[in-house]
Amino acid sequence: MATILNKIFGDVKKPVIGMMHIRPMPGSYNYDADKGLDGIAEAAMKDIETYQAAGFDGLLFCNESDMPFSIGVEHITPAAMVAVISKLESVMKIPFGTDVIMDNKAAIAVAAVTGGRFVRGIFTNAYVSEMGILDTDGAADIMHKKQIHADDVAIFARISQGLASPLVERSLKLLTYGAIWSALADAVVVTGLAPGDTVSVEAIEEAKEAAGDIPIIASNGIDYDNVGKIMQYADAVIIGTRLKVDNVTLKPVSKEKAGRFVDAVQKARK
Numbered sequence: 001m002a003t004i005l006n007k008i009f010g011d012v013k014k015p016v017i018g019m020m021h022i023r024p025m026p027g028s029y030n031y032d033a034d035k036g037l038d039g040i041a042e043a044a045m046k047d048i049e050t051y052q053a054a055g056f057d058g059l060l061f062c063n064e065s066d067m068p069f070s071i072g073v074e075h076i077t078p079a080a081m082v083a084v085i086s087k088l089e090s091v092m093k094i095p096f097g098t099d100v101i102m103d104n105k106a107a108i109a110v111a112a113v114t115g116g117r118f119v120r121g122i123f124t125n126a127y128v129s130e131m132g133i134l135d136t137d138g139a140a141d142i143m144h145k146k147q148i149h150a151d152d153v154a155i156f157a158r159i160s161q162g163l164a165s166p167l168v169e170r171s172l173k174l175l176t177y178g179a180i181w182s183a184l185a186d187a188v189v190v191t192g193l194a195p196g197d198t199v200s201v202e203a204i205e206e207a208k209e210a211a212g213d214i215p216i217i218a219s220n221g222i223d224y225d226n227v228g229k230i231m232q233y234a235d236a237v238i239i240g241t242r243l244k245v246d247n248v249t250l251k252p253v254s255k256e257k258a259g260r261f262v263d264a265v266q267k268a269r270k
Helices: 004-009 036-054 076-088 104-114 138-147 172-182 201-211 255-269
Strands: 016-021 058-062 096-099 118-121 127-129 132-134 154-158 164-166 187-190 216-219 236-239
Touching: 004 154, 016 036, 016 255, 036 058, 036 076, 036 255, 058 076, 076 096, 076 104, 096 104, 104 118, 104 138, 138 154, 138 172, 172 187, 172 201, 187 201, 201 216
Parallel strands: 016 058, 016 236, 058 096, 096 118, 118 154, 154 187, 187 216, 216 236
Antiparallel strands: 127 132, 127 164
16 A cells, blocks of 8 residues: 555655754854855765665755754754755755754744655654753644645654653553644654664554554664664664764765665665
8 A cells, every 4th residue: 555655755665764964054053154054065965975876765854963952943943954955956866854853843844945755853742851841732833834835745753752751651552643643644753762772673563553554664773784674664764873984973974884774775675
């Protein structure tokens, strides 16, 4: 049966999405004003070329470098993301999505005006984080998507938040149901506990059992050694940190690691 993944990525069996951790942007603490947006785009272009040459099916832009993080972002953040992505349109040959940390409305807006096909975010539940209490309002986020005529932007809803803990422990079954019924999720993203921390097969299985026909996407800690096992259960995977030079989230994508990863994926798809 066709799913949102087929609509976005075409006739691809279990698509793989590469993280685009774009460099610090205007308004963030580590922004390099001398290099400006052109410098950010130049670094991002190299990662895009590496992913595409390796055979990835999609990209996910995220402002992971804009530390220290906050709940909600300034207007400059989505504006800068739009500017950077626009500079990259000529080289992107595969679908992409957006993720603005702690600000789903900003992510939806960026996707809507740049041609992004999906957004990843946390739309349900409440958490205690380094930034304070993270509450969610999936209804307002989804209504925002409707109000700005972004109906074609799919919702990839995370049901856990790296570096944060839920205020009340709830089962993955309930979290999955909640994302689908309360936030109208087109796909559910199951993650590890932190960037680079491996998602468990048991968590993927539990979420998949609850999700029915809604796809389950695995994220965090996936590499060429474990992707075969994870893809037995997940409908798609998102990978970033484990493909970076020295396994450091904010370093460039390694061509050698990206190639080895896709080789492992191709074997898992057979």
